[in-house]
Amino acid sequence: MDIKSLDKNDVVPLYVQLHRIIKEHILKGEYKEGDLLPSETAMMNTFDTTRGTVRKAISELVKEGLVYQNQGKGTFVCIRQVKYSMWNFGGFTDYLKSRNETAISKVLEHKNVTVDGKEYFKLVRARGVKKDGEVLYLTIDTSLLPLNLFPDIGRFNFATESLYNIMRDVYNIFPKHSEIMLTPIKIDDTTRDILQVDSKNSTLLKAEGKVLNEDYIEIEKVSVVYGNNIEFKIMTTII
Amino acid sequence: MDIKSLDKNDVVPLYVQLHRIIKEHILKGEYKEGDLLPSETAMMNTFDTTRGTVRKAISELVKEGLVYQNQGKGTFVCIRQVKYSMWNFGGFTDYLKSRNETAISKVLEHKNVTVDGKEYFKLVRARGVKKDGEVLYLTIDTSLLPLNLFPDIGRFNFATESLYNIMRDVYNIFPKHSEIMLTPIKIDDTTRDILQVDSKNSTLLKAEGKVLNEDYIEIEKVSVVYGNNIEFKIMTTII
DNA sequence: TAGTGGTCTAGACCACGGT
DNA sequence: CCGTGGTCTAGACCACTAG
Numbered sequence: 087m088d089i090k091s092l093d094k095n096d097v098v099p100l101y102v103q104l105h106r107i108i109k110e111h112i113l114k115g116e117y118k119e120g121d122l123l124p125s126e127t128a129m130m131n132t133f134d135t136t137r138g139t140v141r142k143a144i145s146e147l148v149k150e151g152l153v154y155q156n157q158g159k160g161t162f163v164c165i166r167q168v169k170y171s172m173w174n175f176g177g178f179t180d181y182l183k184s185r186n187e188t189a190i191s192k193v194l195e196h197k198n199v200t201v202d203g204k205e206y207f208k209l210v211r212a213r214g215v216k217k218d219g220e221v222l223y224l225t226i227d228t229s230l231l232p233l234n235l236f237p238d239i240g241r242f243n244f245a246t247e248s249l250y251n252i253m254r255d256v257y258n259i260f261p262k263h264s265e266i267m268l269t270p271i272k273i274d275d276t277t278r279d280i281l282q283v284d285s286k287n288s289t290l291l292k293a294e295g296k297v298l299n300e301d302y303i304e305i306e307k308v309s310v311v312y313g314n315n316i317e318f319k320i321m322t323t324i325i
Numbered sequence: 326m327d328i329k330s331l332d333k334n335d336v337v338p339l340y341v342q343l344h345r346i347i348k349e350h351i352l353k354g355e356y357k358e359g360d361l362l363p364s365e366t367a368m369m370n371t372f373d374t375t376r377g378t379v380r381k382a383i384s385e386l387v388k389e390g391l392v393y394q395n396q397g398k399g400t401f402v403c404i405r406q407v408k409y410s411m412w413n414f415g416g417f418t419d420y421l422k423s424r425n426e427t428a429i430s431k432v433l434e435h436k437n438v439t440v441d442g443k444e445y446f447k448l449v450r451a452r453g454v455k456k457d458g459e460v461l462y463l464t465i466d467t468s469l470l471p472l473n474l475f476p477d478i479g480r481f482n483f484a485t486e487s488l489y490n491i492m493r494d495v496y497n498i499f500p501k502h503s504e505i506m507l508t509p510i511k512i513d514d515t516t517r518d519i520l521q522v523d524s525k526n527s528t529l530l531k532a533e534g535k536v537l538n539e540d541y542i543e544i545e546k547v548s549v550v551y552g553n554n555i556e557f558k559i560m561t562t563i564i
Numbered sequence: 565t566a567g568t569g570g571t572c573t574a575g576a577c578c579a580c581g582g583t
Numbered sequence: 584c585c586g587t588g589g590t591c592t593a594g595a596c597c598a599c600t601a602g
Binding site: 126144156 | 586587588589
Binding site for chain 2: 138149171263264265266267268269270271272289290291295317318319320321322
């Protein structure tokens with residue numbers, strides 16, 4: 087399959103090395119859509135490693151959506167887009183941690199505003215990940231934080247600090263519940279630019295609602311626009 | 326960790342059994358947000374299996390975003406569980422009853438199909454309400470019901486009988502959880518006609534996923550398209 | 565230092581698909 | 584039948600974290 091071989095002394099795990107090699111072949115077009123890859127046993131011999139390592143490398147390709155496997159038949163190339171999964175509201179940083187990726191936050195707007203006679207700190211952020219040196223923004227979050235609960239919250243740098251951590255650590259306020267409404271929205275040009283949505287796909291998912299503390303006091307009004315690189319998943323228990 | 330043990334003679338792979346057991350513990354709230362799970366070695370001993378199997382089970386949880394792992398520290402729970410879901414999954418009829426409205430169901434399609442080598446009964450329904458003599462359809466539901474769990478389920482009249490009631494009363498199978506993915510979709514003409522969507526609004530919300538019983542066995546694949554007359558709300562508890 | 569997850573080996577048996 | 588991927592075992596050594 088390849089002239090390259092694995093370096094067992096390299097700090098890079100063997101399965102990562104192998105994953106890269108196979109991926110390169112696919113992306114170079116040496117294996118095309120629908121093609122059958124060499125069998126796991128074949129790769130095991132070619133690269134002088136064990137099946138476990140080969141399977142680990144291939145499983146990464148499956149996760150990325152580059153190949154699929156069929157028992158009794160083999161491993162086939164199938165190029166499709168992989169998306170991020172949002173299991174819910176919040177939990178962003180932890181989820182990315184599980185993917186070994188770094189959370190990125192860019193402040194688009196921050197100022198005090200008055201809504202319905204009440205003062206809020208308005209914070210608009212583009213949030214995403216940094217992977218392989220590239221930044222990919224996944225959501226645009228707008229938060230309205232009541233200034234009576236969070237006096238002088240504007241002094242923090244939200245590009246580097248987690249909003250919910252500040253809530254908990256500085257103001258001793260703990261987000262506990264949320265009530266959200268979901269709607270599809272039409273995208274505007276600014277959003278399209280930030281979230282890197284291609285032009286033929288013009289609708290996104292928007293979540294709007296509020297976050298409450300344990301006493302069901304509203305502590306934040308939120309609005310999140312989800313880009314196309316993210317999947318919005320929910321788990322429920324049917325009562 | 327658990328009284329349950331793995332059945333090595335079961336056709337269900339050990340790692341799937343283990344995955345279900347751990348997941349159940351997490352979703353039941355016995356392990357909460359941020360909690361440390363038992364170590365891989367501990368589970369290996371508890372369930373009398375090897376670390377490979379334990380790691381495979383955990384890796385599924387990581388993929389789902391339910392836990393993340395940290396070298397040198399352990400495996401931690403990271404979820405935000407939805408406590409009450411949007412009205413529909415498991416509560417359509419009851420919800421409408423509370424509003425003094427009558428649930429309406431119109432069967433659009435019903436036949437046996439084979440998906441991935443498994444036999445299902447496919448049921449497509451337009452669902453809505455009857456109020457003041459007028460019928461308003463709110464959603465289009467597509468259900469795939471495994472025929473091994475629901476033999477001969479096609480004999481029922483789903484225009485008049487509730488699917489979930491049949492599940493419970495006839496088959497003694499109780500829908501308990503759901504895992505859903507939400508996406509905005511472009512509407513087609515048939516859908517537009519049924520859901521009475523006006524022409525300028527061409528995008529709707531689609532929920533796709535599965536419904537599970539109390540043992541986290543999949544009992545239904547579902548797909549619901551929500552019309553514009555419905556608000557899609559969710560309430561969550563941030564654990 | 566002890567315990568954790570991360571990686572890797574060298575086997576094994578199985579279910580499935582095509583010949 | 585043979586080759587494929589799917590699962591599982593019973594070890595091993597490593598890097599990282601924390602006390």
